[in-house]
Amino acid sequence: MTHKAGFVSIIGKPNAGKSTLMNQLVGEKMAIITPKAQTTRHRILGIVNGEDYQIVFSDTPGIIKPNYKLQENMMHFVDDALVDADILVFVTDINERHDEEDVLEKLKKTSAKVLVVINKVDQSTNELIEAKIEYWKEKINPEGIIGCSALHQVNTQPVMDFIVNNLPEHPAYYEKDELTDRSERFFVSEMIREKVFKLYKKEIPYSTEVIITSFKEEKNIIKISAEIIVERESQKNILIGAGGSMLKKVGTYARQDMEEFLQKKVFLEMFVKVIPDWRNRDHYLKNFGYRE
Numbered sequence: 001m002t003h004k005a006g007f008v009s010i011i012g013k014p015n016a017g018k019s020t021l022m023n024q025l026v027g028e029k030m031a032i033i034t035p036k037a038q039t040t041r042h043r044i045l046g047i048v049n050g051e052d053y054q055i056v057f058s059d060t061p062g063i064i065k066p067n068y069k070l071q072e073n074m075m076h077f078v079d080d081a082l083v084d085a086d087i088l089v090f091v092t093d094i095n096e097r098h099d100e101e102d103v104l105e106k107l108k109k110t111s112a113k114v115l116v117v118i119n120k121v122d123q124s125t126n127e128l129i130e131a132k133i134e135y136w137k138e139k140i141n142p143e144g145i146i147g148c149s150a151l152h153q154v155n156t157q158p159v160m161d162f163i164v165n166n167l168p169e170h171p172a173y174y175e176k177d178e179l180t181d182r183s184e185r186f187f188v189s190e191m192i193r194e195k196v197f198k199l200y201k202k203e204i205p206y207s208t209e210v211i212i213t214s215f216k217e218e219k220n221i222i223k224i225s226a227e228i229i230v231e232r233e234s235q236k237n238i239l240i241g242a243g244g245s246m247l248k249k250v251g252t253y254a255r256q257d258m259e260e261f262l263q264k265k266v267f268l269e270m271f272v273k274v275i276p277d278w279r280n281r282d283h284y285l286k287n288f289g290y291r292e
């Protein structure tokens with residue numbers, strides 16, 4: 001029996017629905033999803049195994065023009081994703097205006113097979129879907145174009161079928177029972193970051209980093225300590241809230257997610273720490289895994 005395996009990168013603008021789509025395809029809540037743009041900072045691998053195939057997915061930050069150092073480093077992840085990929089799934093929001101020249105530039109340079117996924121068709125009409133399909137056919141003539149709704153799971157199976165059909169012949173890259181190359185620590189820190197994105201406004205989420213300082217599995221409980229890092233004293237105060245009320249909310253919601261994910265009771269403690277201007281300091285970007 002021949003075996004197929006390959007790397008699949010999901011790319012596209014912030015908020016196009018890349019994480020939502022990947023979560024549908026992988027069937028587990030892997031990347032964090034929030035209504036705000038730019039929540040996916042890291043490259044995440046999710047692995048789907050079939051009897052005679054293995055798909056290695058990576059979700060990347062939305063393609064944007066870098067305007068501070070963190071974003072610059074995020075763009076390297078996108079370029080890496082393009083170099084590695086056997087198949088590129090380019091997700092575009094059906095209501096996005098045609099201003100995706102930066103993405104097109106990247107797609108032109110790739111040797112990967114390209115699937116254009118026109119997402120959020122639930123917010124559209126058949127006419128517009130047809131028009132968009134024609135538009136993309138003319139613009140880049142990809143190997144495949146599919147209109148879907150990742151959120152409502154409409155037409156996501158054809159996306160999966162396209163990927164499986166277009167994988168190159170190759171032995172499995174990873175053990176076939178491995179779901180992801182990310183550690184539990186990573187997912188746990190993402191769960192805290194997701195709550196920060198949901199509960200706070202404006203610059204707070206973008207100035208925040210979460211570090212798991214300890215993760216101890218005991219018989220009936222997992223004890224987790226985390227540091228939430230912000231850039232200014234004023235942000236720390238907002239994060240903590242009056243009498244600790246806001247931080248308590250973050251902790252409660254994050255713990256619930258963790259318990260569901262880890263299938264075990266979790267004790268979570270969190271500390272808020274100020275590191276002035278961490279997003280522009282190489283040392284911290286390196287420590288937090290944004291650069292080599």
Ligand SMILES: Nc1nc2c(ncn2[C@@H]2O[C@H](COP(=O)(O)OP(=O)(O)OP(=O)(O)O)[C@@H](O)[C@H]2O)c(=O)[nH]1
Binds near residue numbers: 039148
């Ligand atoms: N109506 C509708 N909304 C969707 C669909 N897919 C995703 N969304 C919503 O679009 C928003 C962004 O989705 P994400 O999956 O986080 O987008 P992303 O492209 O990964 O975003 P970044 O991580 O910022 O790059 C969320 O509020 C989703 O619920 C869809 O098919 N229909």
